[in-house]
Amino acid sequence: MTAAPAIETAALSKTYAGGVRALADLDLRVERGEVFAFLGPNGAGKSTTIRLLLDLIRPTAGRAWILGYDCRTDSVETRRRVGYMPGDLRLFDRLTGREQLDSLARLRGSVDSAWRRTLSERFAVVLDRPIRELSRGNRQKLGIVQAFMHRPPVLVLDEPTSGLDPLLQGEFRTLLHETVAGGASVFLSSHSLDEVQHVADRVAIIRSGRLTDVDSVERLRGRSLRHVTVTFSQPADPHAFASLEGVRVVGVEGVVVRLSAPVAAMDAVVKAAARHRLVDLVSAPADLEEIFLELYREEDDRA
Amino acid sequence: MLPLLAIALAIGSGARTLAGEEEAGRLELVLSYPVPRRRAVAAKAAAVAVEVAAFCATAYAALALASQVFGLGLPPGRLAGGLLSVFLLALLHGWLAVGTGAATPSRALAIGVPAAAAAAAYLVGGLHGLAGWLDPFRFVSSFWWAGQAPLSSGVEYAHLLVLVLATAAALTAALVLIGRRDLDTA
Ligand SMILES: Nc1ncnc2c1ncn2[C@@H]1O[C@H](COP(=O)(O)OP(=O)(O)O)[C@@H](O)[C@H]1O
Numbered sequence: 001m002t003a004a005p006a007i008e009t010a011a012l013s014k015t016y017a018g019g020v021r022a023l024a025d026l027d028l029r030v031e032r033g034e035v036f037a038f039l040g041p042n043g044a045g046k047s048t049t050i051r052l053l054l055d056l057i058r059p060t061a062g063r064a065w066i067l068g069y070d071c072r073t074d075s076v077e078t079r080r081r082v083g084y085m086p087g088d089l090r091l092f093d094r095l096t097g098r099e100q101l102d103s104l105a106r107l108r109g110s111v112d113s114a115w116r117r118t119l120s121e122r123f124a125v126v127l128d129r130p131i132r133e134l135s136r137g138n139r140q141k142l143g144i145v146q147a148f149m150h151r152p153p154v155l156v157l158d159e160p161t162s163g164l165d166p167l168l169q170g171e172f173r174t175l176l177h178e179t180v181a182g183g184a185s186v187f188l189s190s191h192s193l194d195e196v197q198h199v200a201d202r203v204a205i206i207r208s209g210r211l212t213d214v215d216s217v218e219r220l221r222g223r224s225l226r227h228v229t230v231t232f233s234q235p236a237d238p239h240a241f242a243s244l245e246g247v248r249v250v251g252v253e254g255v256v257v258r259l260s261a262p263v264a265a266m267d268a269v270v271k272a273a274a275r276h277r278l279v280d281l282v283s284a285p286a287d288l289e290e291i292f293l294e295l296y297r298e299e300d301d302r303a
Numbered sequence: 304m305l306p307l308l309a310i311a312l313a314i315g316s317g318a319r320t321l322a323g324e325e326e327a328g329r330l331e332l333v334l335s336y337p338v339p340r341r342r343a344v345a346a347k348a349a350a351v352a353v354e355v356a357a358f359c360a361t362a363y364a365a366l367a368l369a370s371q372v373f374g375l376g377l378p379p380g381r382l383a384g385g386l387l388s389v390f391l392l393a394l395l396h397g398w399l400a401v402g403t404g405a406a407t408p409s410r411a412l413a414i415g416v417p418a419a420a421a422a423a424a425y426l427v428g429g430l431h432g433l434a435g436w437l438d439p440f441r442f443v444s445s446f447w448w449a450g451q452a453p454l455s456s457g458v459e460y461a462h463l464l465v466l467v468l469a470t471a472a473a474l475t476a477a478l479v480l481i482g483r484r485d486l487d488t489a
């Protein structure tokens with residue numbers, strides 16, 4: 001058991017009753033002590049995967065294990081070792097935050113109450129008002145406390161920082177770093193590379209229920225795209241850019257050349273631009289969907 | 304009147320506690336905790352039983368008092384027997400609501416299925432003596448097994464045993480069915 005990874009899936013698949021193929025043949029391995037980001041646009045199958053891990057829904061095919069325990073047949077054992085934060089958190093509106101956490105702690109059996117108090121303080125959780133009066137961000141904080149309060153060895157967090165203000169997102173990142181430093185593992189879903197790039201060790205990319213890529217954050221960032229707009233003092237020849245690895249010329253309008261370039265090619269782009277007289281150069285990060293599109297273009301090129 | 308009130312209360316409670324919670328999305332967090340689904344459903348069924356029992360106990364106290372005050376002369380034993388029959392009748396339909404919620408995540412069905420069962424049983428139980436062709440069907444009527452007028456004419460305890468078995472069957476079905484499906488998360 002000691003050698004078992006934090007999370008492992010083998011050909012895990014889910015087709016919903018309506019015929020929606022939400023997940024197809026997912027093979028993943030999340031090691032102990034790492035933050036593993038599960039990145040994909042809306043509807044990619046992230047929540048489906050997570051609900052399969054927690055035995056909330058049942059796979060059409062394939063298997064999954066948490067710390068060596070089968071997520072289907074040993075689900076009480078797996079859930080004992082997991083802290084889960086649902087993507088769509090629903091709490092008991094009539095209870096106060098404290099009553100809700102008390103009730104969940106009883107369900108857990110044993111909770112480190114000093115740690116629970118520390119967590120509530122760090123995230124400035126509103127404990128004494130009925131949940132129905134709380135903002136989305138304040139509810140989300142209760143979700144964080146309940147996921148971490150029993151110091152689980154595995155955390156499964158479904159888009160946990162949505163609705164959280166930037167200050168607390170920083171606190172949350174610190175908490176994730178502490179968690180993995182203590183040997184636990186984090187499985188973190190997100191639709192934003194920016195959100196996970198400073199916490200994740202590795203990133204898996206999923207789209208339309210299929211895993212397209214697993215890579216270290218550094219490598220992915222190197223491949224992540226920039227929109228570059230170069231303004232020359234005179235109409236310029238864009239061919240110098242087109243020949244650079246990974247760079248595409250998106251448009252030329254007189255003295256303005258617009259490019260998309262992977263971060264890894266930025267040095268070459270700037271050097272090529274600098275051979276002419278420059279008026280301006282603007283570089284902006286592309287969003288995730290565009291990065292995906294670029295990845296698929298690469299796959300198509302290889303195919 | 305009393306049985307119908309008790310049944311309505313039980314169905315409402317049984318539908319709210321499982322299907323209602325699932326529709327509200329609150330079951331997802333609870334079932335992500337290390338609690339077997341069966342135990343969660345058993346706890347909900349127990350809560351329904353407690354609610355129905357409290358109702359019947361209150362009705363017993365009120366009727367016993369009324370019998371004293373107005374000199375109705377209801378023997379306490381017969382009153383207790385009558386309310387036991389009401390309790391079982393209501394619990395059967397409350398647990399049918401839990402069982403329906405275990406089979407499918409719809410609160411409307413969790414109310415509709417046991418309510419339809421109760422209505423059919425009520426009609427058959429009341430009419431089988433008048434419409435001869437209905438007579439063979441009296442054995443599927445929970446109202447017939449509960450006794451037509453338990454307070455005035457007493458109950459057949461052997462007949463109540465049939466209600467006990469049916470109620471146990473409803474709970475068993477609930478415990479089996481909850482394990483077999485996806486939680487509704489849409
Ligand atoms: N309970 C459900 N029944 C039918 N289809 C579903 C259900 N839940 C999700 N889906 C569909 O499965 C796909 C993946 O959804 P989901 O896993 O929620 O994606 P993500 O969390 O990445 O946004 C989507 O097309 C979604 O519409």
Ligand SMILES: [Mg+2]
Nearest residue numbers: 046047087158
């Ligand atoms: Mg989701």
